Amino acid sequence: MMAADFPGAGPGFTTDTAGLTLREVVHTSVGGRRARIWLSNRFGTQPLHIGAVHIALSANQSGIVGVTDHVLTFNHQESAVVPAGAEIASDPVAFQIPPLTDIDVSIYFSDHSHVSTVHADAQQTSYAANGNVVSAPSLAGRSKPIHCWYVLTGVDVDAPGDSAVIAFGDSITDGWQSTPDGNRRWTDDLAKRLAANIGTNQNGVLGVVNAGISGNRVLQNDWGPNGVSRVGRDILARDGARYVILLEGINDIGRFAMDHRPYGDFPRLLEAGIAQIALQAHLRGMKVIGGTLTPYRGSAYYSAAGDRVRRTINEWIRTSPSFDGVADFDKAVRDPKDPRQFAAQFDSGDHLHPDDAGYQVMADAIDLHQFSGAHEP
Numbered sequence: 001m002m003a004a005d006f007p008g009a010g011p012g013f014t015t016d017t018a019g020l021t022l023r024e025v026v027h028t029s030v031g032g033r034r035a036r037i038w039l040s041n042r043f044g045t046q047p048l049h050i051g052a053v054h055i056a057l058s059a060n061q062s063g064i065v066g067v068t069d070h071v072l073t074f075n076h077q078e079s080a081v082v083p084a085g086a087e088i089a090s091d092p093v094a095f096q097i098p099p100l101t102d103i104d105v106s107i108y109f110s111d112h113s114h115v116s117t118v119h120a121d122a123q124q125t126s127y128a129a130n131g132n133v134v135s136a137p138s139l140a141g142r143s144k145p146i147h148c149w150y151v152l153t154g155v156d157v158d159a160p161g162d163s164a165v166i167a168f169g170d171s172i173t174d175g176w177q178s179t180p181d182g183n184r185r186w187t188d189d190l191a192k193r194l195a196a197n198i199g200t201n202q203n204g205v206l207g208v209v210n211a212g213i214s215g216n217r218v219l220q221n222d223w224g225p226n227g228v229s230r231v232g233r234d235i236l237a238r239d240g241a242r243y244v245i246l247l248e249g250i251n252d253i254g255r256f257a258m259d260h261r262p263y264g265d266f267p268r269l270l271e272a273g274i275a276q277i278a279l280q281a282h283l284r285g286m287k288v289i290g291g292t293l294t295p296y297r298g299s300a301y302y303s304a305a306g307d308r309v310r311r312t313i314n315e316w317i318r319t320s321p322s323f324d325g326v327a328d329f330d331k332a333v334r335d336p337k338d339p340r341q342f343a344a345q346f347d348s349g350d351h352l353h354p355d356d357a358g359y360q361v362m363a364d365a366i367d368l369h370q371f372s373g374a375h376e377p
Contacts, residue, residue, distance in 0.1 A: 015118075015150065017109040018049075021133045023143070024105050024126040024152050025058055027183045029191035029208040030159045031099035034092045037072060038154035039107070041082040042233075043117045048082040048151065050074070051110035054134040055095060058102035062127040062139035069135055070095050072105075079110070087153065097157055099195055100183075105152055106134040119149040120223070121214040123175045123185065147180075156239055161204030164240045165190070165371065166211055168227070168277070169247040172294065172329075173212025177348035177355060184356040185210065189363030197368050205371040209238055217251045218273040228273050231280045243371060244281045245327055247291030249274060250352075253309050254301030263305055267312050274313075275322045289370055290323035292330035294362075297341035298351030307340050325370040332365035333358050 035055060041048040053072040056064035072090045074080035082088050097103060108131075109115070129136075129143035167173045167187045175185030191208040194200050211234040215223025224230070227248050235244055252270055256263065278288040292314040296302050314330050317323065333354055335343040342351060346358030354362060 015115045016113070017115045017150065018111050018113045019109070019130060021106055021108045021129050021131065021139075022126060022146070022150055023062055023129070023139055024107065024149055025102050025124050026105065026149070026152070026155055027102050027124070027188065028097055028099060028155070028157060030157055030195070030206045031097050031101070032157040032159035033094060033096055034158035035095045035097055036090045036092045036156045037105055037152060038087055038089050038156070039080075039082055039151050040087040040117045040153040041084060041151070042087060044082070044084045044114070045116070046084055046112070046114060048115065049110045049113045050080040050082065051108040052078055052132060052134045053090065053108070054106045055093065056104050056106070057097070058104045059138070061125075062143050063137060064104050064106075066137050068095070082151075092158065100192060103155065105155065107151060108132040108134050115150050117151055117153070119153070119213070121171065121174050121176055122147055122149045123178055123180050124149075125181055157207065159206050161206045163204040163242040164207040164209050164238060165194070165205065165243040165245060166209045166235055166238055166241050167245050167247070168230075168235060169212045169291070170216040170251050171212065171214035172250070172353060173210060173247055174214045175210075175212070175359065176214050177350065177353040178359055179356055182356070184359055186354075186359040186362040187212070189360050190366060193363060193366075193368065194371070199372045200368055203372050205243070207240070209241065211235070211238075215251060216248065217255065218248050218270060218277070219252055220255070222251065222255065228276055231277055235277070235281055235286070236284050241286060243287045243289065244278075245289045245291055245366070246274065246277060247293070247327075247329065249313055250293050250296060250310065253293075253306045253313075254296065254299070257303040257306045258301045263309055267309050270309075270313060271316050271320075274317075275320070278322045287324045287370070288322070289325040289327050289366070290317040290320070291327045292317050294329050294354070295334045295339060295341050296352045297338070300352075302351070325367065327362075327366045329362045329365055332361045
């Protein structure tokens, strides 16, 4: 699971963490014998002081499986300083991690620590407690729940094979409206399918990296930097990545309508932005699968003109040479009687995001044969 970072500029997102331990829970896609983490101060303006970090398998709620608790180091030191705007990786640690399981990364922030790099919509409960309690078996009774990932932007698992699938997008990839703590995002469902598939395992297709940011847009900064600007950090820099599933653009369409502007040549500009993301991935030898934009009639920023743009973009995705394959998410979740909206059984209720069943059919719509061919850079 990848927590793509988010600028901590809004209420509840910029946090003085000095003297706190954050026990952050993340869900793995693959298992392995070694792991490392990534910590980010991308949006910080001051150095971030890390006092200690531990990693362990999760137990109930805020607890850990004590015998699996391991100290993480940075250049062989247990403390670290993350410069403003920077990201650091830990040293790898020998740690037996099962596939499709929850792990806890406990981070103690020493003095002068002000966090401003956050992933807001984690769909996962983590915990905050006072003091250095990174190795505590449980934080029950002395912690409060939090629902963001702070500073932690990645967990790498060293597994056999050399391939990962990056899911790049917005809140639908982020899993908004899926069951909290249930790991029911479409990316989780895809990870389960890949884990169970003999063909993709034989071809070294293993992990799923979730690089979704809720509210994200292809062309404009909004919730998080614009999609084109994220390519280097969230696609090209991912270890072992060979495939990208690209699903983004519905926020561009909807927010454009809310600004009461005529669309004009906007579809062309949006296509160009999406194509640029695909092109840069191709230049690194990755295979790119285009995800069609799901329906949104009934949502807060629906418009008939916007839906025409969505359908135009989808037809382009289905036919464009910019993509090596297509995941037709639109077809999977739409109402056959009115393709402008979700089928009732797949609608979370906000008419923009799927429910758990909708996320499952999205994962099921991805043809795994697209991952089984020989990779040619």
